[in-house]
Amino acid sequence: MFPLIVTLAANTTDDIPAIAAALARMRPLCLAEPGCLLWEAYHSEADPKLFVLVEHWQSKGHWEAHGQLAAIQTIYLPEVLPRAARQAHPCERLSDAV
Numbered sequence: 319m320f321p322l323i324v325t326l327a328a329n330t331t332d333d334i335p336a337i338a339a340a341l342a343r344m345r346p347l348c349l350a351e352p353g354c355l356l357w358e359a360y361h362s363e364a365d366p367k368l369f370v371l372v373e374h375w376q377s378k379g380h381w382e383a384h385g386q387l388a389a390i391q392t393i394y395l396p397e398v399l400p401r402a403a404r405q406a407h408p409c410e411r412l413s414d415a416v
Contacts, residue, residue: 319355320378321409324371326402333401337369340397347389348373353380369402378408 328334341359348357356374375381384390 319411320375320381321411322371322373322375322381323407323409324373325405325407326369326371326398328367328369328402330401331367334366337398337401340393341369341371344389344393347387347393348384351380351384351387351389353377354384 326337328337338361345357345359348354353376354373355376356372358372360370360372362368362370373381375384
């Protein structure tokens with residue numbers, strides 16, 4: 319499994335509604351993609367400009383292919399990334415690492 323945590327910090331408070339709407343529209347598309355085991359978007363209650371994506375893919379290759387599919391190409395790239403700073407964190411689940 320390839321777990322990934324992505325943080326998105328909205329550029330301005332005016333960007334928050336558009337980011338939230340775009341991420342909500344992405345979810346069903348991502349979940350239908352080959353190799354997607356989990357795709358969840360969260361909006362921080364502590365920092366309204368912060369969003370967190372939790373993704374689990376069967377493999378890094380599945381995640382890389384995800385970048386060429388509709389959710390990323392038609393929603394994420396044109397609607398989310400221009401409005402937010404992104405940090406991606408490929409992760410290893412601690413229970414798997416020990």
